[in-house]
Amino acid sequence: MSDLDQLLDTEASVAAVGTEMLAAAIDQQGAAVHRADWQPPTPGTAAALARLAAGGSTAEANSTALTRMLAVRPQLTDVSTAIEVIPGMTERTFLHAGPPLEWERASGPTRGALIGALIYEGLAADPSEAEAIAAAGEIELSPCHHHSAVGPMAGVTSASMPVAVVEDAAGDGVAYSTLNEGLGKVLRYGAFAAEVIERLRWMQEVLGPVLGAALRSRGPIGLQSLIAQALQMGDDGHNRNRAVTSLFLREIGGALVDGADAPVTDRKAVFEFIDGNDHFMLNLVMAAGKLGSDAAAGVAASSLVTVMARNGTDFGVRLSGTGDAWFTAPAPPVDGLYLGAFTEDDASPDIGDSTITETVGLGGFAMAAAPAIVGFVGGTAAGAVRRTLAMYEITLGEHPAYQIPMLEFRGTPVGIDAALVVRTGIRPQINTGVAGKVPGTGMVGAGLVEAPMECFTEGITALAERLE
Amino acid sequence: MSDLDQLLDTEASVAAVGTEMLAAAIDQQGAAVHRADWQPPTPGTAAALARLAAGGSTAEANSTALTRMLAVRPQLTDVSTAIEVIPGMTERTFLHAGPPLEWERASGPTRGALIGALIYEGLAADPSEAEAIAAAGEIELSPCHHHSAVGPMAGVTSASMPVAVVEDAAGDGVAYSTLNEGLGKVLRYGAFAAEVIERLRWMQEVLGPVLGAALRSRGPIGLQSLIAQALQMGDDGHNRNRAVTSLFLREIGGALVDGADAPVTDRKAVFEFIDGNDHFMLNLVMAAGKLGSDAAAGVAASSLVTVMARNGTDFGVRLSGTGDAWFTAPAPPVDGLYLGAFTEDDASPDIGDSTITETVGLGGFAMAAAPAIVGFVGGTAAGAVRRTLAMYEITLGEHPAYQIPMLEFRGTPVGIDAALVVRTGIRPQINTGVAGKVPGTGMVGAGLVEAPMECFTEGITALAERLE
Numbered sequence: 001m002s003d004l005d006q007l008l009d010t011e012a013s014v015a016a017v018g019t020e021m022l023a024a025a026i027d028q029q030g031a032a033v034h035r036a037d038w039q040p041p042t043p044g045t046a047a048a049l050a051r052l053a054a055g056g057s058t059a060e061a062n063s064t065a066l067t068r069m070l071a072v073r074p075q076l077t078d079v080s081t082a083i084e085v086i087p088g089m090t091e092r093t094f095l096h097a098g099p100p101l102e103w104e105r106a107s108g109p110t111r112g113a114l115i116g117a118l119i120y121e122g123l124a125a126d127p128s129e130a131e132a133i134a135a136a137g138e139i140e141l142s143p144c145h146h147h148s149a150v151g152p153m154a155g156v157t158s159a160s161m162p163v164a165v166v167e168d169a170a171g172d173g174v175a176y177s178t179l180n181e182g183l184g185k186v187l188r189y190g191a192f193a194a195e196v197i198e199r200l201r202w203m204q205e206v207l208g209p210v211l212g213a214a215l216r217s218r219g220p221i222g223l224q225s226l227i228a229q230a231l232q233m234g235d236d237g238h239n240r241n242r243a244v245t246s247l248f249l250r251e252i253g254g255a256l257v258d259g260a261d262a263p264v265t266d267r268k269a270v271f272e273f274i275d276g277n278d279h280f281m282l283n284l285v286m287a288a289g290k291l292g293s294d295a296a297a298g299v300a301a302s303s304l305v306t307v308m309a310r311n312g313t314d315f316g317v318r319l320s321g322t323g324d325a326w327f328t329a330p331a332p333p334v335d336g337l338y339l340g341a342f343t344e345d346d347a348s349p350d351i352g353d354s355t356i357t358e359t360v361g362l363g364g365f366a367m368a369a370a371p372a373i374v375g376f377v378g379g380t381a382a383g384a385v386r387r388t389l390a391m392y393e394i395t396l397g398e399h400p401a402y403q404i405p406m407l408e409f410r411g412t413p414v415g416i417d418a419a420l421v422v423r424t425g426i427r428p429q430i431n432t433g434v435a436g437k438v439p440g441t442g443m444v445g446a447g448l449v450e451a452p453m454e455c456f457t458e459g460i461t462a463l464a465e466r467l468e
Numbered sequence: 469m470s471d472l473d474q475l476l477d478t479e480a481s482v483a484a485v486g487t488e489m490l491a492a493a494i495d496q497q498g499a500a501v502h503r504a505d506w507q508p509p510t511p512g513t514a515a516a517l518a519r520l521a522a523g524g525s526t527a528e529a530n531s532t533a534l535t536r537m538l539a540v541r542p543q544l545t546d547v548s549t550a551i552e553v554i555p556g557m558t559e560r561t562f563l564h565a566g567p568p569l570e571w572e573r574a575s576g577p578t579r580g581a582l583i584g585a586l587i588y589e590g591l592a593a594d595p596s597e598a599e600a601i602a603a604a605g606e607i608e609l610s611p612c613h614h615h616s617a618v619g620p621m622a623g624v625t626s627a628s629m630p631v632a633v634v635e636d637a638a639g640d641g642v643a644y645s646t647l648n649e650g651l652g653k654v655l656r657y658g659a660f661a662a663e664v665i666e667r668l669r670w671m672q673e674v675l676g677p678v679l680g681a682a683l684r685s686r687g688p689i690g691l692q693s694l695i696a697q698a699l700q701m702g703d704d705g706h707n708r709n710r711a712v713t714s715l716f717l718r719e720i721g722g723a724l725v726d727g728a729d730a731p732v733t734d735r736k737a738v739f740e741f742i743d744g745n746d747h748f749m750l751n752l753v754m755a756a757g758k759l760g761s762d763a764a765a766g767v768a769a770s771s772l773v774t775v776m777a778r779n780g781t782d783f784g785v786r787l788s789g790t791g792d793a794w795f796t797a798p799a800p801p802v803d804g805l806y807l808g809a810f811t812e813d814d815a816s817p818d819i820g821d822s823t824i825t826e827t828v829g830l831g832g833f834a835m836a837a838a839p840a841i842v843g844f845v846g847g848t849a850a851g852a853v854r855r856t857l858a859m860y861e862i863t864l865g866e867h868p869a870y871q872i873p874m875l876e877f878r879g880t881p882v883g884i885d886a887a888l889v890v891r892t893g894i895r896p897q898i899n900t901g902v903a904g905k906v907p908g909t910g911m912v913g914a915g916l917v918e919a920p921m922e923c924f925t926e927g928i929t930a931l932a933e934r935l936e
Binding site: 229232233234235242243246247249250253254256257258264265267268271272275371372374375380381382405406407408409 | 697700701702703710711714715717718721722724725726732733735736739740743839840842843848849850873874875876877
């Protein structure tokens with residue numbers, strides 16, 4: 001029996017697309033109606049989308065960009081010091097998360113982290129001196145993303161900080177990230193109390209050198225395999241990193257047992273510091289993502305999103321085909337679960353480069369692999385699955401290595417197409433930590449947020465103009 | 469609107485229970501029919517079930533037994549030597565998995581493991597001498613379960629082997645298990661080649677003493693918390709133990725870094741041995757389960773299943789209310805995925821005490837937490853969820869600590885009620901390794917199997933007789 005025969009053999013029903021009034025009218029008459037989940041393209045983008053479609057080169061460009069993003073093989077090769085390895089770093093350079101920013105417009109957590117970093121670097125004696133230095137423009141503020149780097153939350157990276165060196169075993173890319181301090185009162189959430197500075201010094205004097213020596217003695221650690229395994233162990237790669245941190249400790253542990261270069265008390269302290277912080281691997285997963293992001297950049301006509309990043313003031317997006325341009329919108333508030341007595345009134349808007357994970361098929365895009373994450377960011381396990389499923393609507397492919405067991409090992413949705421975002425109205429799903437808006441506060445919660453549509457609308461419009 | 473109004477307001481349909489012929493007849497007339505998933509009690513059990521129900525004491529007894537099972541707090545306190553700690557152990561005692569067994573009826577893997585253990589203990593020079601000693605009855609064979617112990621697969625435990633000591637922090641129970649050798653050609657799968665014996669000697673001389681010293685220096689490791697976390701990281705506690713093994717290495721790692729008593733090369737070798745074996749924690753999860761099983765035993769009138777165990781020849785079950793009796797049936801074949809060139813023709817029937825995990829709400833009962841396990845034991849992720857859901861039909865409770873994120877943190881089904889098994893016809897779901905049937909082969913695969921109904925029928929009948 002052909003499909004056509006079947007069609008005539010079954011009961012007819014009405015499909016309603018886009019207009020609820022029509023569907024409701026049919027409903028009221030007692031007839032069957034199926035509502036398609038569709039909405040018209042985001043207002044003001046029809047012309048740009050038509051131009052992209054007419055150009056004909058975008059599909060091929062997107063395929064090229066995605067292939068490049070997926071071809072990287074990130075390896076943690078060393079832990080060094082920011083000023084020694086990060087391109088363009090000086091003693092007065094302070095990297096931050098998100099798109100470019102000036103002190104005047106900086107969010108509370110960004111200000112707090114800059115104050116802490118100035119004290120840590122010995123450039124200021126106290127918070128008020130630090131604020132004066134920053135306000136006077138005596139330091140250079142620059143986005144991590146402009147320096148082959150990424151930083152979670154405030155993302156502040158200064159000259160003396162130890163940084164992970166992540167190299168592409170399949171190419172010549174290199175990416176950098178600071179090491180994760182843990183949760184609570186930590187610099188990246190904008191805290192700058194004495195305990196924060198003290199921990200940063202220990203990280204500089206012990207954690208960084210011990211890890212660097214361990215890596216040099218055992219050889220590089222392949223990150224893609226660890227992340228892939230972790231997705232089969234309930235991680236999402238953004239706010240649930242317990243499995244990948246455990247697997248990292250298994251990788252590095254042997255070298256900490258017999259690492260003759262460092263005192264045994266330091267090696268034990270390093271093991272226990274990492275064991276005490278289930279988010280330790282976040283920064284390394286981010287650096288791995290940055291490699292893919294950079295590899296995918298610069299393909300003319302491609303509407304692939306290579307960067308989503310926020311600084312607590314602006315949310316910024318970059319596309320592969322629009323060069324170094326940032327498309328920004330106000331950073332949105334986060335729908336969060338709050339710690340202790342904190343409430344949404346204490347929260348800074350969305351912040352951090354950690355959305356690099358969502359950009360490469362992890363985080364909010366991989367939540368179906370990590371149902372237990374809802375205890376940290378809110379929502380239900382069923383909702384976590386729905387969020388991942390929705391992301392297939394706006395992505396160009398499925399990750400060949402990052403698989404979701406509960407979806408019968410389907411690859412995570414990867415490669416956000418800004419054109420699909422504006423066409424479907426479905427915004428990229430992000431899970432995130434929440435920083436206190438008052439400088440010095442630290443972490444106040446974690447939650448869920450969606451990227452602002454304006455970034456994608458502007459991006460598509462700019463791409464269409466380039467194609468003319 | 470009341471439920472009754474709704475009933476009258478919706479279309480009527482027929483519910484058919486138990487008789488497919490009736491449902492099919494309605495189907496053919498084009499009417500709606502819902503088939504309820506029901507079957508009559510297992511033939512021959514109606515009288516016994518009626519007697520249990522009439523007695524009235526079973527429900528309360530089951531509640532008591534389950535409460536005791538769930539009250540244990542297993543802690544790994546030491547690693548010692550079998551003859552030093554296991555009750556009733558002698559130099560000529562060889563413990564084995566499952567119900568009691570004689571050499572004449574022993575399965576291939578049990579024979580293979582006994583041969584290996586005799587050589588390992590220096591009681592035999594080669595396999596033929598070992599067979600002769602065993603056949604002559606010069607050694608004592610005894611079930612692990614009779615000695616506060618459990619052993620995976622063949623479960624053979626001899627005097628010199630290092631054993632984990634798991635104590636109940638909330639009571640006075642103690643349970644023992646050997647340490648896990650890894651997969652492939654290993655004693656517990658019936659292999660006895662030189663490499664097997666050599667590994668056992670290293671475990672005796674290095675692994676056991678180093679772990680024991682590390683535990684004594686750092687203090688006990690709480691196992692329930694590790695298992696609970698691991699269930700949120702894709703483990704089931706039986707055939708997927710990657711997460712709990714990772715978490716164990718995090719717990720013990722610090723003490724291996726600074727353990728001054730043992731040479732650094734030994735400590736590093738121990739770290740790497742455990743890192744190289746994602747099944748390492750299986751034996752400890754089993755010993756934790758044995759504590760719960762023993763705690764729940766001996767409640768008069770209770771139909772709670774305290775033990776399911778197999779020796780490759782027989783499948784045996786014990787109930788809380790029937791004392792030391794074993795209710796046995798032939799060990800069933802396993803529906804398996806086979807390694808390399810092995811096929812089902814190479815497989816031994818079901819074997820091992822590892823079904824203690826299913827008895828306490830793990831393994832086949834927790835597969836919804838471990839969708840990635842299907843790559844090892846076969847089936848689909850959706851099937852893994854269905855298997856867990858079915859087990860709620862035959863269990864008395866939901867585990868308060870062992871939660872399944874994907875089921876919105878519902879506790880695993882725990883406390884198998886033999887009466888529910890025979891009443892519903894739903895048999896306990898087990899996942900398992902598969903041993904080669906020829907002694908000396910080792911592992912040939914892994915798969916799924918259901919406990920034989922006869923064990924539960926016999927158990928319920930015996931319990932009913934006791935109640936008269």
